[in-house]
Amino acid sequence: MLTKPDTEASGVVALDDRETLVEMQDLEVHFGMRGNVFGRLAGKAAGAVKAVDGVNLKLRKGEVLGLVGESGSGKTTLGRTLLGMNRATGGTIRYRGEDITEFGERKMRPLRRKLQMVFQDPHASLNPAMDIRTAVGHPLRIHNLVSSDAEYDAKVTDALERVGLTPPERYLTKFPGDLSGGQKQRAVLARAIIAEPELLVADEPISMLDMSVRAKILQLMLDLKRDLDLTYVYVTHDLASAKFFCDTIAIMYLGRIVEYGPTAEVFADPKHPYTKALLAAIPEPDPTLAVERELLRGEIPDAAKPPLGCSFHPRCPVALAGCGWEARDLRGLLERRWLELPPAEAGKERALFGDLDALSESGVTSAAVTPGRGHSAEDVLEYLRRLREEASAAEPREPFWRGVITMHAEGGRAVVEFSPAQDPRLNLLPETDVQVACHLYPGSGG
Numbered sequence: 001m002l003t004k005p006d007t008e009a010s011g012v013v014a015l016d017d018r019e020t021l022v023e024m025q026d027l028e029v030h031f032g033m034r035g036n037v038f039g040r041l042a043g044k045a046a047g048a049v050k051a052v053d054g055v056n057l058k059l060r061k062g063e064v065l066g067l068v069g070e071s072g073s074g075k076t077t078l079g080r081t082l083l084g085m086n087r088a089t090g091g092t093i094r095y096r097g098e099d100i101t102e103f104g105e106r107k108m109r110p111l112r113r114k115l116q117m118v119f120q121d122p123h124a125s126l127n128p129a130m131d132i133r134t135a136v137g138h139p140l141r142i143h144n145l146v147s148s149d150a151e152y153d154a155k156v157t158d159a160l161e162r163v164g165l166t167p168p169e170r171y172l173t174k175f176p177g178d179l180s181g182g183q184k185q186r187a188v189l190a191r192a193i194i195a196e197p198e199l200l201v202a203d204e205p206i207s208m209l210d211m212s213v214r215a216k217i218l219q220l221m222l223d224l225k226r227d228l229d230l231t232y233v234y235v236t237h238d239l240a241s242a243k244f245f246c247d248t249i250a251i252m253y254l255g256r257i258v259e260y261g262p263t264a265e266v267f268a269d270p271k272h273p274y275t276k277a278l279l280a281a282i283p284e285p286d287p288t289l290a291v292e293r294e295l296l297r298g299e300i301p302d303a304a305k306p307p308l309g310c311s312f313h314p315r316c317p318v319a320l321a322g323c324g325w326e327a328r329d330l331r332g333l334l335e336r337r338w339l340e341l342p343p344a345e346a347g348k349e350r351a352l353f354g355d356l357d358a359l360s361e362s363g364v365t366s367a368a369v370t371p372g373r374g375h376s377a378e379d380v381l382e383y384l385r386r387l388r389e390e391a392s393a394a395e396p397r398e399p400f401w402r403g404v405i406t407m408h409a410e411g412g413r414a415v416v417e418f419s420p421a422q423d424p425r426l427n428l429l430p431e432t433d434v435q436v437a438c439h440l441y442p443g444s445g446g
């Protein structure tokens with residue numbers, strides 16, 4: 001079991017009163033679809049992968065901030081951008097008040113000492129041909145931090161001791177291949193702290209380790225944080241570890257933060273339907289207590305074509321009329337239904353429709369459906385009305401139909417019109433320290 005330092009008992013300054021170390025404002029990292037500069041320029045307008053899309057976050061000294069979300073939500077890109085490993089395409093990053101967004105390699109170099117990354121895979125992070133003395137002490141050489149071999153050895157020895165690779169003499173001449181996964185990650189942490197950094201971005205630092213050593217590595221990181229006055233950004237898809245490890249947590253979905261606040265508060269009373277679904281999916285340690293879980297339907301969408309309005313709406317069980325319904329949601333609804341039906345029945349229903357490709361375009365708030373051969377727009381409308389009626393009687397309610405304003409025939413096609421959408425803004429909820437971007441709550445801009 002992890003033991004976090006008790007901030008009140010130890011007289012540690014509350015987070016709110018601490019100095020701001022890093023501040024991100026409207027941060028964007030959009031990747032162009034093509035690898036050249038023209039592609040990147042064009043990519044900003046259309047077809048770009050919006051890996052990070054308008055993030056505002058403040059990181060205070062001594063804080064452990066968790067960036068949590070499914071694969072593809074942009075956590076890694078955000079962490080890397082913070083350290084200058086990816087370039088921001090918009091917004092700003094301030095470190096100790098200084099705007100470092102446009103820092104090139106030369107200006108970034110001295111900062112690299114202060115801002116370190118710990119990667120997921122300790123096996124890949126260490127050069128197999130380099131002994132531990134050379135690997136762990138590498139940053140000392142890069143940043144010219146020692147003037148003699150004796151000083152070098154003393155610092156490496158101290159770092160190894162701090163991470164529990166003791167006695168250090170036993171490890172200095174070993175190679176990564178001689179170490180277990182947990183020992184390798186300890187060596188990686190020794191290398192990360194040796195240049196006396198201020199901030200560590202740890203990207204899934206325990207996910208490739210044996211279950212038995214995961215808690216020990218997190219505990220070690222907490223001990224290092226306390227002893228060396230570190231600040232952490234912890235990137236993970238594992239909410240259970242984030243719950244113990246993080247002071248604050250930012251839940252990311254498709255490049256945006258959908259919920260942010262003190263970890264204890266977010267876990268005790270999650271607000272965003274996405275956070276609720278993620279929390280519900282945490283495995284129950286005692287299988288006899290297994291409850292029926294409401295798992296997220298569908299997959300995280302393509303970040304190059306994010307859904308209209310709230311990106312989560314196509315998967316959201318409680319989405320409202322104005323959450324961003326669009327033509328491709330109709331296609332999604334039909335295809336999900338046909339997958340569940342016996343093939344013959346699905347085939348019959350599918351035959352009512354002509355080409356569905358026109359419904360794939362993103363951001364189209366009215367769907368014009370071409371009837372299949374031998375069918376009319378009225379046949380399609382009758383079918384859709386039947387689906388709507390069935391849905392209104394079913395539990396849980398299918399939220400898609402809340403977004404439909406009208407269905408009518410026009411020019412031989414069946415037209416389905418959706419409510420106008422608004423992007424929900426991250427907004428502080430009254431009487432809480434939690435911010436949420438969801439139209440279920442007032443102040444989201446909906």
Ligand SMILES: Nc1ncnc2c1ncn2[C@@H]1O[C@H](COP(=O)(O)OP(=O)(O)OP(=O)(O)O)[C@@H](O)[C@H]1O
Nearest residue numbers: 031049051069070071072073074075076077078303
């Ligand atoms: N260098 C890149 N070029 C183009 N697209 C990228 C690049 N790096 C990341 N992406 C895309 O940006 C989006 C966010 O990726 P990112 O790795 O930051 O997400 P993540 O939440 O950390 O996921 P994972 O847990 O799988 O690492 C994804 O759609 C990804 O494909």
